[in-house]
Amino acid sequence: MKAIRVHDCGGPEVLKYEEIPVPEPKAGEARVKIQAIGLNFIDVYHRTGLYPLNRPFTLGMEAAGVVDSIGAGVSEVKPGNRVAYAMVPGSYAEYAIVPAQRLVPVPDGIDEKTAAAIMLQGMTAHYLTRSTYPLKSGDTALVHAAAGGAGLLLVQIAKMLGARVIGTVSTAAKAELARAAGADEIILYTQTDFLAEVKRITGGKGVHVVYDSVGATTFDKSLECLKPRGYLVLFGQSSGPVPPLDPGKLAAKGSLFLTRPSLAHYTLDRAELLQRAGDLFAWIQSGKVKVRIEKVFDLKDAAEAQRQLEARRTTGKVVLVP
Numbered sequence: 349m350k351a352i353r354v355h356d357c358g359g360p361e362v363l364k365y366e367e368i369p370v371p372e373p374k375a376g377e378a379r380v381k382i383q384a385i386g387l388n389f390i391d392v393y394h395r396t397g398l399y400p401l402n403r404p405f406t407l408g409m410e411a412a413g414v415v416d417s418i419g420a421g422v423s424e425v426k427p428g429n430r431v432a433y434a435m436v437p438g439s440y441a442e443y444a445i446v447p448a449q450r451l452v453p454v455p456d457g458i459d460e461k462t463a464a465a466i467m468l469q470g471m472t473a474h475y476l477t478r479s480t481y482p483l484k485s486g487d488t489a490l491v492h493a494a495a496g497g498a499g500l501l502l503v504q505i506a507k508m509l510g511a512r513v514i515g516t517v518s519t520a521a522k523a524e525l526a527r528a529a530g531a532d533e534i535i536l537y538t539q540t541d542f543l544a545e546v547k548r549i550t551g552g553k554g555v556h557v558v559y560d561s562v563g564a565t566t567f568d569k570s571l572e573c574l575k576p577r578g579y580l581v582l583f584g585q586s587s588g589p590v591p592p593l594d595p596g597k598l599a600a601k602g603s604l605f606l607t608r609p610s611l612a613h614y615t616l617d618r619a620e621l622l623q624r625a626g627d628l629f630a631w632i633q634s635g636k637v638k639v640r641i642e643k644v645f646d647l648k649d650a651a652e653a654q655r656q657l658e659a660r661r662t663t664g665k666v667v668l669v670p
């Protein structure tokens with residue numbers, strides 16, 4: 349089968365489109381014939397080595413497809429089932445081995461690209477808004493990179509939960525997309541001081557929560573945007589990692605809460621995984637949440653897809669097809 353492999357960490361040029369043997373599922377595992385692969389920023393972190401994996405490895409953490417073989421003792425799925433999954437390495441390939449308990453059945457009416465597009469960023473938007481800081485009607489949330497993969501979904505779900513949403517984006521075209529997703533206010537944070545704008549928009553009060561996936565360039569001002577006892581939910585670092593922080597700063601800025609969550613800890617067991625995925629599929633089927641698949645690349649062109657993601661040239665979701 350064909351797969352995108354990493355032998356040495358580095359830039360997009362280290363991605364190699366190679367022929368490797370089709371893997372066999374062991375006990376508790378299923379083999380998925382992959383139809384669509386979700387591109388995520390975590391793939392970049394695996395490629396560069398920021399999040400180290402044992403080399404050589406097949407890149408990719410999200411896909412949808414059809415079960416074509418199962419190992420001993422698998423009861424969750426059977427061959428022929430349409431499934432999707434996230435947070436299992438090795439999805440940039442024609443086949444992947446996945447622990448059966450990580451596979452989510454895909455309902456009729458949801459196509460494979462949509463399923464592949466929501467398992468990581470959609471589940472993340474779900475847990476951030478429902479569990480990490482459960483949004484209530486009347487809350488004000490600041491969402492950075494609001495036209496990105498996670499961002500566009502976060503904006504829609506936050507609005508659905510009754511929050512007022514302020515989004516930040518880098519371009520006018522991205523502003524339009526975030527507005528169409530429901531954002532009440534948009535700040536072009538590459539041209540305007542987002543802290544001053546948040547203060548102005550909230551009449552100096554600040555926001556209940558900041559969902560910050562940008563990290564290095566936004567973190568300090570994100571803290572300043574919060575009301576007393578507000579939540580800074582730092583869930584990524586598209587602009588680079590955040591340096592260490594003195595906890596005393598949280599007290600000085602208003603007894604703030606800081607968390608650095610990961611999807612893995614919000615899909616701890618199969619019941620939690622299926623519950624979050626079930627909500628998302630239902631929201632998509634009812635039209636409450638729209639999934640924007642902006643670009644589709646052939647798997648062999650994964651390096652170019654990553655270049656565009658890193659260069660801030662994408663919006664919504666990018667999907668690869670094997």
Ligand SMILES: NC(=O)c1ccc[n+]([C@@H]2O[C@H](COP(=O)([O-])OP(=O)(O)OC[C@H]3O[C@@H](n4cnc5c(N)ncnc54)[C@H](OP(=O)(O)O)[C@@H]3O)[C@@H](O)[C@H]2O)c1
Nearest residue numbers: 389472493496497498517518561584585586587610611660
């Ligand atoms: N913790 C979790 O569970 C979890 C789950 C999903 C994703 N994440 C993290 O969330 C972040 C976003 O992931 P995503 O896949 O949804 O990507 P994305 O938001 O679609 O893409 C990244 C966006 O970040 C913004 N950005 C700001 N400064 C940047 C810079 N210097 N370089 C590149 N981008 C920059 C850009 O939007 P503008 O041009 O509008 O600024 C860019 O489009 C990543 O760090 C990812 O690892 C974490």
